[in-house]
Amino acid sequence: MSQYLIRRLLILIPSLLGISLVIFTVLALAPGDPFEELATNPNVPAEVRAALRAKFGLDDPVMVRYMRWLLAMLNGDWGFSFVSRVDVDTLILQRLPVTLVVIGSSQVLALLIALPVGVYSATRPYSIFDQIANLLTFVGFSLPTFFTGLLFILLFSIYLDWLPFVYRADIDATGWAWYWEHVKQSIMPVAVLGLFQGATWTRFVRSAVLDMIRLDHVTTARAKGLPEQAVIVKHVVRNALIPVVTLVALQMPVVFGGAIVTEQIFRVPGIGSLLISAILANDTPVIMSVTFVFACLVLLFNLIADVLYGWLDPRISYR
Amino acid sequence: MHFSPGREAWRRFRRHRLAVASAAILSLMILAVLVGPMIWQVPINEIDFTARLKGPSWSHPLGTDDLGQDLLARMLYGGRISLAVGLAAMVVAILVGTIIGAIAGISRGSVDAALMWLTDLFLALPQLPLLLLVIYLFRDSLKEIAGPEMGVFILIVIVIGGFRWMPVARLVRAQFFSLREKEFVEAARALGASTPRQVVRHILPNSLGPVIVAGTIDVAAAIIAESTLSFLGLGFPPDIPTWGRLLYDAKDYLDFAPHWALFAGAAIFLAVLTINFVGDGLRDALDPRRVM
Numbered sequence: 001m002s003q004y005l006i007r008r009l010l011i012l013i014p015s016l017l018g019i020s021l022v023i024f025t026v027l028a029l030a031p032g033d034p035f036e037e038l039a040t041n042p043n044v045p046a047e048v049r050a051a052l053r054a055k056f057g058l059d060d061p062v063m064v065r066y067m068r069w070l071l072a073m074l075n076g077d078w079g080f081s082f083v084s085r086v087d088v089d090t091l092i093l094q095r096l097p098v099t100l101v102v103i104g105s106s107q108v109l110a111l112l113i114a115l116p117v118g119v120y121s122a123t124r125p126y127s128i129f130d131q132i133a134n135l136l137t138f139v140g141f142s143l144p145t146f147f148t149g150l151l152f153i154l155l156f157s158i159y160l161d162w163l164p165f166v167y168r169a170d171i172d173a174t175g176w177a178w179y180w181e182h183v184k185q186s187i188m189p190v191a192v193l194g195l196f197q198g199a200t201w202t203r204f205v206r207s208a209v210l211d212m213i214r215l216d217h218v219t220t221a222r223a224k225g226l227p228e229q230a231v232i233v234k235h236v237v238r239n240a241l242i243p244v245v246t247l248v249a250l251q252m253p254v255v256f257g258g259a260i261v262t263e264q265i266f267r268v269p270g271i272g273s274l275l276i277s278a279i280l281a282n283d284t285p286v287i288m289s290v291t292f293v294f295a296c297l298v299l300l301f302n303l304i305a306d307v308l309y310g311w312l313d314p315r316i317s318y319r
Numbered sequence: 320m321h322f323s324p325g326r327e328a329w330r331r332f333r334r335h336r337l338a339v340a341s342a343a344i345l346s347l348m349i350l351a352v353l354v355g356p357m358i359w360q361v362p363i364n365e366i367d368f369t370a371r372l373k374g375p376s377w378s379h380p381l382g383t384d385d386l387g388q389d390l391l392a393r394m395l396y397g398g399r400i401s402l403a404v405g406l407a408a409m410v411v412a413i414l415v416g417t418i419i420g421a422i423a424g425i426s427r428g429s430v431d432a433a434l435m436w437l438t439d440l441f442l443a444l445p446q447l448p449l450l451l452l453v454i455y456l457f458r459d460s461l462k463e464i465a466g467p468e469m470g471v472f473i474l475i476v477i478v479i480g481g482f483r484w485m486p487v488a489r490l491v492r493a494q495f496f497s498l499r500e501k502e503f504v505e506a507a508r509a510l511g512a513s514t515p516r517q518v519v520r521h522i523l524p525n526s527l528g529p530v531i532v533a534g535t536i537d538v539a540a541a542i543i544a545e546s547t548l549s550f551l552g553l554g555f556p557p558d559i560p561t562w563g564r565l566l567y568d569a570k571d572y573l574d575f576a577p578h579w580a581l582f583a584g585a586a587i588f589l590a591v592l593t594i595n596f597v598g599d600g601l602r603d604a605l606d607p608r609r610v611m
Binding site: 150 | 439444539563584591596599
């Protein structure tokens with residue numbers, strides 16, 4: 001297992017390099033110049049600007065600049081936010097836990113919906129339950145997260161007045177009240193993301209189980225006289241999860257995209273809303289780093305999927 | 320009884336009732352945004368402060384926004400842009416995906432491995448952050464070259480399409496791998512057909528079914544992507560009311576003018592839902608192996 005993990009980690013390195021190359025290329029190709037402001041400022045003489053450019057190495061060839069940027073990123077020197085005057089890595093570390101909690105709980109919610117509904121639909125294909133579930137999953141993944149978010153706010157915050165629609169980080173309560181407030185303000189963002197993902201995954205689970213249920217080993221298990229529940233759980237679902245895990249890993253970029261939107265709607269102080277505010281404020285170091293962090297998170301979840309894959313499918317474990 | 324392939328596909332598509340109904344609704348929507356502005360000739364930017372944030376009425380069937388502009392006219396105009404972005408981004412994704420998948424599928428070896436590495440890399444990229452990054456960096460310079468409307472349109476279409484070609488490339492490659500060994504291709508090869516001729520005349524036409532299905536779903540995804548960008552305030556400028564932009568403007572007036580957000584959101588939802596159902600029906604029709 002550890003050997004498998006190490007191999008997987010080694011495969012990550014070229015991917016990370018590739019992603020950093022893509023991000024850097026985008027930045028290098030972009031018009032505009034970090035010293036543009038100095039150029040238009042009449043108090044800064046041209047020689048000073050040239051000296052600054054030379055000092056920060058902006059006139060060097062692209063490859064040299066890429067290597068320098070990469071080394072700085074590796075050393076933990078992620079730059080300095082123009083707007084909030086804080087180091088970018090502290091800023092991101094402040095915001096990251098909220099994002100991870102919201103994404104994590106929404107994924108759990110999605111699984112809690114997708115597994116039972118998908119399996120039940122697939123064991124009774126074309127029944128009334130299956131048809132209704134199918135219709136609802138289509139509605140679920142056709143509703144964009146920003147629209148569901150607004151609908152939830154309209155229903156639960158404006159008409160019913162049950163839930164707050166602005167996420168607050170500073171809640172002045174202690175003990176259970178503090179937890180309760182946090183749960184209350186997390187319900188809508190988590191539900192918006194979780195329902196969307198749940199709808200997509202239900203389809204994956206249903207089709208994977210449907211493929212698996214017709215195979216011979218399932219018939220054998222039934223013929224042995226195993227109870228139906230044991231057949232479904234041990235012989236069908238476990239095997240069906242293998243393709244589902246792959247598809248879920250491929251969905252990770254979509255999940256993070258949805259997280260950015262929900263954080264923006266509900267003003268959740270995570271890295272998604274940090275990215276949007278940085279873009280609106282032209283805060284380039286923050287934009288670059290947050291994009292890179294999102295890429296790393298996607299790769300991390302792919303790694304987790306790979307590990308799960310190795311656990312679910314013993315045939316590929318130690319290869 | 321014998322059917323031609325086209326009629327066989329149509330017969331299978333027809334059996335999917337939701338897909339047929341969706342195709343009808345979708346055609347109506349497309350017709351509405353194409354012909355609608357000629358019939359409903361209210362200008363999209365006529366400001367009328369006496370009719371601010373009004374709900375639906377006879378003079379404004381979908382109500383008005385915060386400047387008293389007619390929402391029906393704006394929705395019809397914005398729908399053109401939203402649907403056009405969806406279609407154009409789909410074309411970009413299909414073109415890039417087909418070319419890369421075809422090259423990888425026909426050439427095997429190191430070219431195939433390199434292209435598939437590239438595909439996997441793109442699949443692992445966080446798409447929305449990069450979309451935002453690219454648009455943030457390139458928006459102003461493209462505006463200067465192609466004008467505010469066209470510049471943003473081209474940028475959004477290329478960027479959305481450029482992040483959605485990977486599934487198509489994988490599909491096409493997989494199709495090529497199986498079709499390449501089929502007897503009819505071997506026959507063409509034996510008759511002396513060159514590789515490009517084999518690809519264009521024999522392999523590509525036979526691998527198009529799943530690509531059409533993927534392309535349909537891509538239109539829906541591209542519409543969502545464009546609306547997301549506009550909703551975050553980073554898509555089209557305010558004077559081009561795409562459906563996502565309408566929703567972005569409406570979200571601050573949710574408590575006293577909910578009709579504004581509801582109509583725009585419902586339009587996006589309906590377009591995406593019907594396209595997804597049509598895609599599902601097309602899958603039944605064109606990709607028969609997947610049907611149980």
